[in-house]
Amino acid sequence: MGLAMPKTFSRALCWLRRDLRLSDHRPLEEAARLAEQTAVVFIFDRNILSSLPRVDRRLDFIHRSLKELDGKLRALGSQLVVRHGDPVEEIPAVAAVFGADVVVTGRDYEPYARERDAAVGQLVRLETVKDHVVFEGSEIFSQSGTPFRVYSPYARAWKALLSGSTALDEAEPDLSGLAPSASLEGLSRPWDLADLGFETTELWLEAGEDAGLKRLTAFEKKAKRYKEDRDFPAIDGTSGLSVHFRFGTVSIREAARRAVSFGPNHEKWLNELIWREFYQDLLWHHPGVVNDTFQPQYRDLVYPGVEAHWQAWCDGATGYPIVDAAMRCLNATGWMHNRLRMIVASFLTKDLLIDYRRGEAYFAEKLLDFDLASNNGGWQWAASTGADAQPYFRIFNPLLQSVKFDPTGAFIRQWVPELAELSDADLHAPFKAKPMDLLVAGVTLGETYPYPVVDHFVQKELALAMLSGSPK
Numbered sequence: 001m002g003l004a005m006p007k008t009f010s011r012a013l014c015w016l017r018r019d020l021r022l023s024d025h026r027p028l029e030e031a032a033r034l035a036e037q038t039a040v041v042f043i044f045d046r047n048i049l050s051s052l053p054r055v056d057r058r059l060d061f062i063h064r065s066l067k068e069l070d071g072k073l074r075a076l077g078s079q080l081v082v083r084h085g086d087p088v089e090e091i092p093a094v095a096a097v098f099g100a101d102v103v104v105t106g107r108d109y110e111p112y113a114r115e116r117d118a119a120v121g122q123l124v125r126l127e128t129v130k131d132h133v134v135f136e137g138s139e140i141f142s143q144s145g146t147p148f149r150v151y152s153p154y155a156r157a158w159k160a161l162l163s164g165s166t167a168l169d170e171a172e173p174d175l176s177g178l179a180p181s182a183s184l185e186g187l188s189r190p191w192d193l194a195d196l197g198f199e200t201t202e203l204w205l206e207a208g209e210d211a212g213l214k215r216l217t218a219f220e221k222k223a224k225r226y227k228e229d230r231d232f233p234a235i236d237g238t239s240g241l242s243v244h245f246r247f248g249t250v251s252i253r254e255a256a257r258r259a260v261s262f263g264p265n266h267e268k269w270l271n272e273l274i275w276r277e278f279y280q281d282l283l284w285h286h287p288g289v290v291n292d293t294f295q296p297q298y299r300d301l302v303y304p305g306v307e308a309h310w311q312a313w314c315d316g317a318t319g320y321p322i323v324d325a326a327m328r329c330l331n332a333t334g335w336m337h338n339r340l341r342m343i344v345a346s347f348l349t350k351d352l353l354i355d356y357r358r359g360e361a362y363f364a365e366k367l368l369d370f371d372l373a374s375n376n377g378g379w380q381w382a383a384s385t386g387a388d389a390q391p392y393f394r395i396f397n398p399l400l401q402s403v404k405f406d407p408t409g410a411f412i413r414q415w416v417p418e419l420a421e422l423s424d425a426d427l428h429a430p431f432k433a434k435p436m437d438l439l440v441a442g443v444t445l446g447e448t449y450p451y452p453v454v455d456h457f458v459q460k461e462l463a464l465a466m467l468s469g470s471p472k
């Protein structure tokens, strides 16, 4: 038997942010390695919460996940410390009362988080640990030593780095040193949703670590057909895990370990996890993308789109059924399939000629899985201003996309029920249907369903002119 190593500190705080779980948890493992006793803390960040609507699924998801976590900690004789305020004040305050010599937390690559952590680090001893990604920005560079600007070579380098590395090893926090519950009494403030000023929502997705792992396990069966099914919104062919990755209720290492174990047939899913890391990497190296185009030649691009078209896009009333179905689904559930995200983003920027930043902000408000890095990356990719190997003239035809990826119209019929009686052929473009067929299906264009707000082929030319004229 080996001798237990003496610990460096007596007490540590483990500050949770994007890691709302207990298993495979690097910061918790590190805190337990460093200190005799660890208290686990979460701060509802007032700077973020104050801009959210009072009914917000994300907050509800976090809240439910924390309730589960608190229950697990209590079963181990400890409890979760929860506060609501500015972390720059709250973390040092909790550390002082608990007597923590060190605060350990998972690294966060967003500009706001980096500033916040730097400020906290001025006040307490703060150790940050990689947990949210398998490889972070400081680990992957091209052969010339610069950060990657394109996905494919990044993904190759990512996979090369993985082989023989310990990056996917499971973190095994020693939970025997969790601070006893009694020592944490009085540290938390009331944290029911109502105490935070929020209401419960109708969450269609189960929150928490247990539900996340269950979903990951259920996906293993679907993963065999992922390559074939992943692009069809009417098929439940993807993992639906993005929310769990966003809030860390599933460890990204656990997901990647399983993806690797799926074998070569299922490499496609691993590639998607790498897309997520690519965008985190991009945001880390280029924080300016939050406000500006990644490609500098598009910085001064002026989008001529009009307000009425913006409103039609938001409301799912553009006259393009696939776009409208996707937007209505987002508005009602906070979810949109990846294929649809690409279609509506291309439509907004290249058919309606509206600035991608407006669409990006709309998604940020609505998406349950909103993640700054992936959302910004996805929008800039669609708008051709971002990190994309393809040139700007890749413009999605919304009608062809509709026929190809919703061939029976099952998705459109679900979200645009006023078109449900149209034939499969007419459903994708009601404005091309014969008057008699519209009549039989009970569709009156301009009344029960809108005419298309723009002509795709006219707009495509305008988009090409706009994008080709802008490079300096």
Ligand SMILES: Cc1cc2nc3c(=O)[nH]c(=O)nc-3n(C[C@H](O)[C@H](O)[C@H](O)COP(=O)(O)OP(=O)(O)OC[C@H]3O[C@@H](n4cnc5c(N)ncnc54)[C@H](O)[C@@H]3O)c2cc1C
Pocket: 230, 238, 239, 240, 241, 242, 243, 245, 246, 269, 272, 273, 274, 275, 276, 277, 279, 336, 337, 338, 339, 341, 342, 345, 363, 367, 369, 370, 371, 372, 374, 375, 376, 378, 379, 382
């Ligand atoms: C305009 C636009 C905006 C987007 N905004 C977000 C966002 O705010 N948050 C978010 O998590 N994803 C975003 N994505 C990426 C993608 O649409 C979602 O991650 C995916 O739909 C989630 O479904 P899933 O978990 O079933 O994915 P799966 O197909 O099961 O993929 C597994 C995981 O890989 C990651 N992933 C898959 N595709 C992408 C991608 N294109 N880019 C980055 N990561 C990816 C996700 O973490 C996902 O959970 C956006 C894509 C576009 C085109």
